[in-house]
Amino acid sequence: MYEPSRGFFETRLSDSDPEISLALERELTRQSDGVELIASENIVSRAVLEAASCVLTNKYAEGYPGRRYYCGCVHADDVERLALERVTRIFECPFANVQPHSGAQANQAVFFALLQPGDTYLSLALDEGGHLSHGLPVNISGRWFNPVHYGLDKQTEQIDYDSLESLAREHKPKLIIAGGSAYPRTIDFERIGRIAEGCGAYFMVDMAHIAGLVAGKVHPTPLPYADVVTSTTHKTLRSARGGLILTRDSAIGKKINSSVFPGLQGGPLMHLIAAKAVGFGEALRDDFKSYAQGVISNGQTLADSLMAAGYRLVSAGTDTHLVLVDLSDKGINGGDSAESLDRAGIACNKNTIPNDPLPPTVTSGIRLGVPAVTTRGMGTDDVRFIGEQIVKVLGGLAANGVEGNVEVEREVRAEIVDLCARYPLYPRP
Numbered sequence: 001m002y003e004p005s006r007g008f009f010e011t012r013l014s015d016s017d018p019e020i021s022l023a024l025e026r027e028l029t030r031q032s033d034g035v036e037l038i039a040s041e042n043i044v045s046r047a048v049l050e051a052a053s054c055v056l057t058n059k060y061a062e063g064y065p066g067r068r069y070y071c072g073c074v075h076a077d078d079v080e081r082l083a084l085e086r087v088t089r090i091f092e093c094p095f096a097n098v099q100p101h102s103g104a105q106a107n108q109a110v111f112f113a114l115l116q117p118g119d120t121y122l123s124l125a126l127d128e129g130g131h132l133s134h135g136l137p138v139n140i141s142g143r144w145f146n147p148v149h150y151g152l153d154k155q156t157e158q159i160d161y162d163s164l165e166s167l168a169r170e171h172k173p174k175l176i177i178a179g180g181s182a183y184p185r186t187i188d189f190e191r192i193g194r195i196a197e198g199c200g201a202y203f204m205v206d207m208a209h210i211a212g213l214v215a216g217k218v219h220p221t222p223l224p225y226a227d228v229v230t231s232t233t234h235k236t237l238r239s240a241r242g243g244l245i246l247t248r249d250s251a252i253g254k255k256i257n258s259s260v261f262p263g264l265q266g267g268p269l270m271h272l273i274a275a276k277a278v279g280f281g282e283a284l285r286d287d288f289k290s291y292a293q294g295v296i297s298n299g300q301t302l303a304d305s306l307m308a309a310g311y312r313l314v315s316a317g318t319d320t321h322l323v324l325v326d327l328s329d330k331g332i333n334g335g336d337s338a339e340s341l342d343r344a345g346i347a348c349n350k351n352t353i354p355n356d357p358l359p360p361t362v363t364s365g366i367r368l369g370v371p372a373v374t375t376r377g378m379g380t381d382d383v384r385f386i387g388e389q390i391v392k393v394l395g396g397l398a399a400n401g402v403e404g405n406v407e408v409e410r411e412v413r414a415e416i417v418d419l420c421a422r423y424p425l426y427p428r429p
Contacts, residue, residue: 032425033417034345035386039209039322039369040181041347042238043376044275045282046426052240052275060267064257076270083277090215090283093223093246095253098276099260099268100243103208103232104133108140109245110228113252113259114175114202117144121175122167122201124159125149127352127360129183129324131206148173152354157315158185164192168199178222179206182351182367184318186220193225202227210320211244212236212371215283216292219320228252236295236321236371238288239279240272291374295321298370301380305387311394314353314365322369326353332398334363340397341366344409345416346390376423389415 007016014021036043044052056076062069065077065084083098100106115121124130128151132139135147148171150164168176176196178187189205196203205222211231213219222229229246233239245260247253261268282288296319303318306325314324327337334350341348351367358364368390370383378386389412396408 028426028428033420034347035416035420036372037346037348037368037370037386039349039367039371040232040235041369042212042235042371043425044234044238044240044279048240048275048278048282049426051278052271054271054274056270056274059270061270062261062267064261079270079274079277080268083273083280086277086280086284087244087246090280091221091223091229091246093229093248095247095250095256097245097253097256097260098233098242098273099265100230100245101265101269101272102241103206103230103243104139105260105264106230106232106243106245107133107204107206109256109259109264110204110230111141111145111175112263113255114204114228115145118146119174120146120148120171121177122148122150122164122171122173123177124180124183125151127356128152128354130180131208132181134177134180134206152315154354157354159183159187161188161191161195165195165198168195168201172199173201175202175204177204177206178226179208179210181209182322182324184313184320184322184324185315186319187222189220189222189225196227205229206231208232209235209322212238212283212288213292213295213320216289216295218289218292218296223248228256233276233279236292237279237283238291238371238375239283240275242269242272242276244276294374294379295371297380298374298378298383299323301383302368302370302387305384306390309387309391311391321371322367324351324353325366325368326364327366327394328353328357328364330394330398332394333358334365335361336402337366337394337397340402340405340409341390341393344389344393344412345420346386346393346412376420376425378419378423382419385419386416 060070061073061076065080084096087096123134133141135142153160178192193203203226205226208231210219214221231244233244234241245256299318299321303323312326338350348366348368350363351365352363353365356364396405
């Protein structure tokens with residue numbers, strides 16, 4: 001008979017698996033000593049971290065509260081009900097599903113609920129700010145369905161709504177999708193809703209990037225106009241990693257529930273649903289509105305700082321948390337720039353720009369975002385300083401090349417470490 005030692009239940013990670021423990025300790029140091037400007041990343045509270053590693057990781061809870069396939073789900077039901085109650089209150093929406101493991105799976109669930117394989121839908125082109133789960137050929141959304149992409153006006157670099165409407169009339173899609181991963185401007189949800197209604201299409205908004213701004217009442221909500229809204233829960237919403245689906249239509253809600261389980265997923269990750277619930281509770285507090293406003297202010301400050309230094313931003317600015325920087329006139333590319341900034345303690349990502357002459361593996365742009373630095377408490381003066389450091393690194397890269405920028409990167413890294421020391425993260429074990 002197997003008899004577990006007490007150590008199985010009592011030994012800490014640092015003693016049980018020092019290699020993993022060391023990697024996590026180094027990651028905490030990286031996050032603590034660096035500026036996180038990846039627009040899709042944020043920093044959660046210690047309470048969210050604690051819930052994400054809770055005992056519900058042991059529990060299977062296939063089904064929904066009150067309708068589980070396994071016994072012993074009474075407390076899992078309590079947790080999921082709290083998550084649902086909180087998120088529907090945040091977004092003033094009667095239906096939610098908090099079980100999707102990611103934003104991409106939330107999108108898949110909507111496809112599975114509302115479309116048949118081969119159906120046509122409209123979405124923003126990936127190279128003009130869209131998302132891979134909205135029709136990239138190698139993604140299930142592009143392999144099983146028929147995406148038709150709308151794009152940006154060449155002058156404003158904002159969505160060309162007239163072209164979108166023409167495409168809708170021509171192709172008569174079953175679904176129109178708004179939202180993306182590198183679009184920095186406010187989307188006219190009302191107009192796209194009217195276009196969808198006019199051609200008999202469902203209207204879906206993927207608000208993964210702006211969900212926290214909507215929750216904080218500093219950005220227009222898509223919910224009065226969209227049939228269904230998907231989101232991640234970990235970007236500007238600042239909760240645990242995962243996905244979310246909202247709708248005002250009870251019939252669509254039933255289809256969504258069936259689509260998520262048993263259509264696409266088995267047992268939900270109840271420990272992460274607990275952590276989502278904690279994050280949703282935080283988003284209902286008054287200070288979350290201050291955080292959301294801080295994100296908007298910091299995003300505008302970063303945009304202004306870079307434009308003042310002579311850098312061109314796609315669409316000439318931002319209304320949200322992210323900016324997309326065009327480097328095509330600087331003699332440098334997005335890949336080299338992101339790596340140089342990373343060595344200097346500033347994390348971002350290479351990103352395509354509209355009509356990018358370079359391949360997606362290289363790109364002519366970088367994407368920057370301010371949710372994480374705002375969470376740390378950094379304000380506009382700090383973000384302006386960060387902008388100055390970005391300009392130093394990019395200027396050094398343009399002047400010295402990849403191999404010759406070492407000294408500039410070293411100098412900026414020292415400045416970044418000093419800045420981050422004033423805004424500490426979690427206490428050390």
